Structures are given as structure tokens and as C-alpha cells.
Amino acid sequence: MELKFTSRGNRYINFIIEKTEQMRIKINQLLFLVCLFGSIILTGCQKWEDHNDVTDQELKQDLFVQIKGNTNLSKFAELITKSGYDKVLASSRTFTVFAPTNAALASLDAAIIADSAKLSAFVGNHITTQTYFTTGATTQLRLKMLNGKYQNMLNKSIDVATIVEADKYAKNGVVQVIDKMLPVLNNGWEVIQTDASIPALQKNYMLSLFQKMFDPTNAVQIGINQTTGEPIYQPGTDSVTINKFWRSVYDLKDESKQFTLFVLTDAAWTSELNKFKPFCTTLTNNADSTTNFASWAVVKDLAIEGLYNATATTDTVLSKFNVKVPVDKAAIVQTIKTSNGVIYIMNKVDVQPRHKIQPITIEAENYRTTSVDKRGNTYFRDRLNPVTGKIFRDVNVYNHGTVLFNINYRVNEVYSGVKYKAYWVALNDFNGGTAFNQKLAFETPTANTFTLQKADGYTAVNANVYTEVLLGETTLPVYKPVLDVYLTAANSGAAAVNPIVCDYIRLEPQF
């Protein structure tokens, strides 16, 4: 359906005639000129070549030829040849080469030159693909080098080296001459594993966190379970070994990012551990378990993403779990630079329990499970809270007809020996103004957990209350890696008596 407006065609026709005429004249002119130029080109081709030719001789040379030609880079040129990277640099790809001067390479360990693998890694640490100019590095670039490590480039610096001769073009890239070499460093995890200066207690604990995890990516299937229909894998192929620290905190092997890790001296580690052991007691007073729980409580906050500069003015960092970690510069025993960040060995990192043990908020609509499937009686409701002025979503189960109906939530790593005050916001705007009772319970749906609850453990939900209601306090006798929390309906089947409603539950630790 091409829609086109086509009236007053006569004018167009005149226009076309006119245009055609003009065009004819142009064509004739063109033909003539083509003949004319043809003869000129025949005789004068040499001149064009002169005009188009590359005048900058450096652009005719590839990177390796140019490096070889620079007497100040002769040592690096030797290393390139020795490591075989000369063939790489002569290829058709483009590279940026950070070439250390002869003076910078004077202190290079002879053992590296002698070991071909180490030499290859060393030379590869100075070369990256694509061209990077100092003018383009006005914000920090993290460049992946050919050996898989990364270097930070910012203006005329790469890592700690300064670019002394910048942006030298070659046929297949650019050479940056630098005044220091870029040694190949271990990453954070490799340092923990191999560096002798890492204190033993924290190191041993971190290395003890390996566990096998199911991962069918590379598994070999050898059959099918006749009952469940699930695949059966060849033993040993269906799992990978992974460290809990990589998974739950940060993967310190990741070269592309930067991390700061604080490692405590053995004395500091022991002192921190003892501080948190009372919050990690077990039912049988098992010392090993308590140590284990406390160790995790301590270590999980000791890494942060990014490079923490010890000279920075801040003296507190915020961990991944929002815990304030004080960093006293005077407590830094040793600084170890890694390929992906830095490790500080500290003789004190005094994290306060009131910072470590944080309030727990449970959004009631994000429950884990219910005692009976009552989705058909469950309402996720949006309401405006006039107290906060914000819209919230809650969960309301109504007319479910089940005595002691309950909703289950799970909270991880709840500490013992600390008093928690419990609050909820529960809006009863649907029950005709009649109050009803519901219960918040730990561990089992019918437990009596909090001090202010009635004798049967229930709390009244009065009509149209938008504020937090205090349910009382409780102290867990033992540390719970996983704590079950229940919201339980009244022991009745009547709709007006047994509803459940809740916006959120908040557990506030008391110090």
C-alpha cells in the first residue's frame, strides 16, 4: 500500500524535461573530461604514487622491527626474540607493547631469562592486543596482557612504571617505552597459597574451605534412574571443587577485578576468634564447630572489592556484608602487592560485635514455603503506608480454612547469645475492623519465642495499624547456620479468626 500524492503532474513533467536537459549537458561535459583526464593519468601515474606514499618511515615497520631499531630497547628486543614473541609481533594483529628500557631491565633476575616459561610470561606481561594511546587513557584502563594478567594504565603510567616515550606508531600497533619493568605477580589466591609471609591460622582456615559442588557441565552420564528419571553420572565427574570464600565472598583468583584482602597475624586472628566465639555456641558445646562458625564470621568481612589504599584518609571500610571494618594504618605489618589487588597483613582488625551482628529484615511476601498450598487464598497486596508515605507490598492469607496454617522463612547465620527484639508491620484492613491473632515463632511453627507474646505465643493484630508492633525479645541459645522462622495462624478454621497478614518482620540485635 504505497501511499503517494500525485496531483499537478504537469508541473512535474516540465520539471523532468528541464532536469533531463541539464543532465544531458552534464554527461557530455563529463565524457569530454574523462577523455582529457585519461591521457593525463596515462602519462602522470608516477606522481600519484609519490602523493599517496607513506612518508613516515616508522609506519612501514612492524612493532618488532621498530623495537629492534631502538638502541635503548635492545635488551627487551633480545628477550622478545628469545621468548618467541617476535613472531607474534610480526603477525597481522595490532598490539600495544610496553617496552622497558635497557636500564629498567638491568635488574631482571637471570633465573627468569633462563626459564622459558617464566620468560614467556614476563614478556607477555608487557604486550596487549589493540592499540592504547596515552591520550586515550584519561580514565584508568585495566588492560588484559597476553599472559592473562591485567595492568592498570592511566595517562602516562602503567602500573608503577612511567611512559617515557609515548605513543610511537608502528605498522601494526604502538610502542610505549617505560622506565620500569612489569614483573609477573601472583594473584591474591596464589599469594595466600604460596607466600611464606602469610600468617598460618587464617591461611589454613581459608584453605580448609574447599568443598565439592554438584556441576554437571563436564559430567559423564552413565544411565538413567529408573524410578525418578534423573540422569546417573559417573562418580567423580559430576562435581567441581570450589572454595566457599570464592563463592560467598570474592573470587580472589579473578584477574580482571581488583581486591583488597586483610590477613590477620596469628595473635590477631586468635583474639578476633575469641571475641566472636560466644556468639557461635553450639548445643553440645562442640569447640570445633564453634571455632568453625566463628572463623567464618571473622573471615567473611576481611575482603573488599577494589584497591584500598593504605594512605587513604578513611580508616574504616565496608565489607560485602555491610560490616564496618576498622583499618588502623599502624596495624599494617606487611603489604603484598598482587596481580589483582593488594594483601595487607595486619596485627589488629578490631571489628565490633554490634557492627558484625546486623539487624535482620524479612519481607513477608517473599516466603519460602507454606504448610499447605493456599495460593488461591493468598493476596499480595499493595498499600500506601501513611506513616512512611511509601507504597509497600504485603502478604495476606484469608479464608484458608486450615488450623495452625503457617508460612515459613529461612534466615542464614543467626548468632547466639545476643538479644533480638522482634517487630512486624501487619495491616489488618480486611477483617471488618475485628482484631485477630497470629504468631511469630522460631524453629517450629508453634513455638513460644518472644517475651511480649500472650501465654499461647500469639500477638493480636489490631485493625488498621500501620506502625511497627513490638513482639518482645528472645536470645538464641545456639548459633544457627540456618534458622527457620514461622508466621502461624490461629488454632481455628474460621476465616475471621485465622487470617495471616504481614508486610515485614524485623529482628533488631540489642547491644
Place this chain on the structure above:
Amino acid sequence: MRKFLIKNVLVAAMAVTGLVSCKKLLDVEPKDQLDVSQMYRNVYDADAAIIGIYGKFQTLAERYILLNELRADMLDYTANADEYLRQLSTHTVTKDNPYASPKPFYELIINCNDVLKHFNIMRQENKLKEAEYNQRYSDVASMRSFLYLQLGIHYGKVPYVTDALETVDDVKNESKFPKLEFDVLLDSLIKTMEAIPFKDQYPSGTTLNISVDGYQTNKFYINKKIVLGDLYLWKGNYRKAAEYFRQVMETATTGTPGSQYYMQYKLGWSGSRTSPGSDDHFVRYTRMGDASTLAWTNSWVTMFERAQDNGFNYEWIWVIPFDNKFKPENPFVKLFSPVGGSYLVKPSQEAMDLFNSQTQLAVQGNGLPYDARGNYTWRHIGNQPVVMKYLYNYLDKNTSAPVNILQKNSKWFLFRQTQLLLHFAEAANREGRYLLASAFVNNGLSGAYPAPGSDVTNYHNTLWDSYPYNFDARNSGSSGVPYYRSDWYRHQGIRARANVVNNTYSASDSLVQIENSIVTELGLENGYEGTRWPDLLRIALRRNEPSFIANKVYNKLIKSGASAGLAEAAKQKLLSKDYYLPFNW
């Protein structure tokens, strides 16, 4: 030197040769252009001219939406927008702003004039039958009046040209075409529109009411009575406005009563909110009270997504499709979509606040504290608010990803039944029919005139009133005695259909309160459908109350993060009754 001499001589010689030898060649008629002598020979040529007019009208779609929405309070520009778009929103339009040029309007107007001139000639030469002429002439004349109304709305004083000019630039000749005041322009347009010989839509069976590329063409064409009703509404002749709107409302009140009879342009139901029909466009939840179950099928949003079926035809009065199968290209994906488009405009914070200031009908406790039409009208895609109304034929409603990234289909939504009923209510309110006007905004005629018992004989109606305010919505239920199923018995009211609570009005100041609530409702229901600025301006002009429009624009600018100075300047400009764009090209 010698070379150039030779060249000149050669060229001259060749040119002369070219001239003498090619005369015959050039006499051949070109195949893709029509000479005027070949145009306008029969009714099919006349149809082609009309299709041509509407084809060119489609190229105004982007401009229409931007002028009518971005200048008002509900649409905002994004970081991607250029300076000229920002000018529209902040009311700082410079003379070189291409979006503000009236030229494209006048180009189409000149085309309309040319077509009308030739229709007259065809009629004189008997190339068109009288009925054919009447239908086509009236259509093009209405289109031209619509364009002039748009010009009046955005430029205030404009030249009124009804001649077939040779070039569009002649319009700028003020000695020949003096600029008319908006009010005088309205008089001229009403006079023209009253004089057109045919005020209905193309009847079925005529050559323009057909199916092309999978689209029924009957909704493409302008509704002449809507134009008339709107013109009278602008003019302040509320009785005449209401009469024309009422005629459109009764379009389907003919023949055997059925779904179309009770539903089309009457905002009728076919099912209920809990057991929806496929055609009634309720805002609904699959389990009422559970906010997580907002329905995306057979619901309010369906009207923007659905093909031209019954539900579409009952709701929409004027819609022109954009399809990847034909030109021109759909401008709306470019304007609105961050996926496959340029994402130039977005819903304003003021608009979001408007949706969030409503309360839904109470179920399982209090009502939800927002208008779900907002959830259907815009959504976040990649953390950016996106106007969705035009994108439901392009982006999948569940995933927000394009169904087919290259098939940018959409529709240009120009007018539908809710605007019709609300404009009728606007007129009725001004004529002192407060309860009737509020009935259309709130929960319908039977809601406003409820029956105390099962005998509805004296309720559910306004039959004591004179035309056009006499409605019969009596519904006795299936077992009521006496039994009533009157013409308007399924009518439900706009807020009732949208699942929001009734507006309440204090008796002391009903007129202004109801008028304000009608404008608010137009925003909630018809936001981004290209009538926001006209709706605001009409009220501001009528009440001589520039603050009505100035405060809304000010709020939009302040909430969108514009500087206080910029927002204040826009406010002062509008407060000084400077509502218009520079007339310049």
C-alpha cells in the same frame, strides 16, 4: 587554454545535438508520475487522491504526538532527546525548531484544497455521482478542518487558506491570507463543517471501506461528527457539541440489539470484571485484591494490542495503522522504545504521580493505592520508564523484548470512546447536567441514578431531560418486573471500568470540580494518545485561567529536575497567556 576552448565548443555542439535529436524520446509519459490530465477521471482516481491525503497525514503522526503531549504535563524528554525536543517540553521554542514548523500542516492543507477543487470539477463533469462526491468531499473537508483546529491550538493566529495554491510558501503572504484569531478560525471551521453534505462514515460496500493488507480501512477515516463536536466544544457552544457527540455515541443503536448495539461507543460490558468478556477492556486482576495477578489478557491493555476485531471496533473511533508492510515508517518505536528505537521521550514524574494518586476499588481490605491503567500505560525497561501504549505490537508484553526487531508495527491512536464520552460530559457539565456528567466519569448512568429496589422503571435513566441529555440505562436484571434492557443498560462509566473509586464532589462547586476531574480522567485514560495539550488548553481558555495549564507544566518541569528558573520562566510565559508556538518556516 586551448583545451578549454575546445571543450566549450564540443559541449555546445553536443548539447545542440542532444536537443534536436531527443525531442521524441522525451515525449514519453513517465511511468511513476501522473499528469493532471490522467488524474481525476473516475471515482477510483478520487479514492486514490483520498488515500494519498491520508498517506501524507500519517507522516504528521510524530509531530502530532510531540506537539500535543510533550508540550503538556505527562510526557517528558529523555537524555537522548535533542535541543529541539527539549524546547517543546520547556516552552522555550526557537524559530528554527523543526518540530514547531507549521509547514507540514499547510502542505497537507494545500493538497486537501487541490483535491477538493478537483472533486468539484469532477462533479460538474459528472465524473462522480452525487453520493460519491458528497462522501469524498466531506471527508477531505473534515480532514482539512481537523488540521486547522490543530494549527489553531498550537499557533493561535493562523492564515486560513482554502484555495488550491501552487506552492505552500504562498501561505506566508499575509496580504493575501491574513492570520485569523483562533476564535474566528473556529467560526469559519464550524461554518465549513456544517455545510458539508455528508457527516457519516463511508458506508459498507463503498470503494473506500475495504480491506487492505489485512486492515479494515473503515477506522482510518476521520469522524466528521467528532470534529464538529470538538469545534463546538472549543467554541463554547455546548449544546451543539453534545448533540454531535451524542450522535456518535448512538452510532450502533440500530438494527437488532446485540453486543455491538449495546457496547460500541457506549462503554458497554460484555462480561464482568471477574468473568471478563473479550471486548470490554476491564482493568482486572485474575484474583481481585492480589496485586500480583494484574491481568494482561482480556483487560484494559488489550485495546492497544489487539487486531481489528469486535473489541477493537467497539472501543476505537479513529486509528491509523503503521505496518512494516507499507510506508510510511512507524515513528513511535523511534520515539518511545529503548529497544529498537531511540527512546526520546518518557512518562513524566508528574504523570506517574497522577496514576499513583488514585485508589482502586476496595477488595480484601483497602483498595490498591494506584491506578492500574498506569501499569498498562508505562513500565520500566532496563530501569528506564517507557510509554508502552504504542509498543504493544512491537514489544512482547511479558518480556519487553521485540517480537521481531525489524517489524516495527504500531497504530496511531487518534480517538476512542472514552474521549467521546468525556468530551460529552464536559459539554453536559457546562450545561448544568452535573450528575449526568459525573456519571460518565464515575460508575455510569445506573450508578449515578441507582434504583432502590428491583423496579427500575423510574430510575437508571434521564428520560425527563431533553435531547441530547436523555439517556435510558434501565436494567431490571434477568428476573426483574417490569423487564428492562434499555439501550444504555450495559454502560459502566470510565472509572468503574478502570477499577478505581468514584470521584466525590462537594455540592457547592460542582461545575469546576467536575470539569477538573474530567481533565484528570482524560489524562489517566487517554494519556499519550495525543489530546493532552488540547484538553488542558481548552479549559484554560474557557475559564480564562492560564494557571490551570501553567501549574501543570511547572510541576512537570520541577519534578523532572529542570532548574527552578526554567520552570518558573515556562510558568510565567503560560500565565501571560502565551500558549503558542512561533509561526515560522
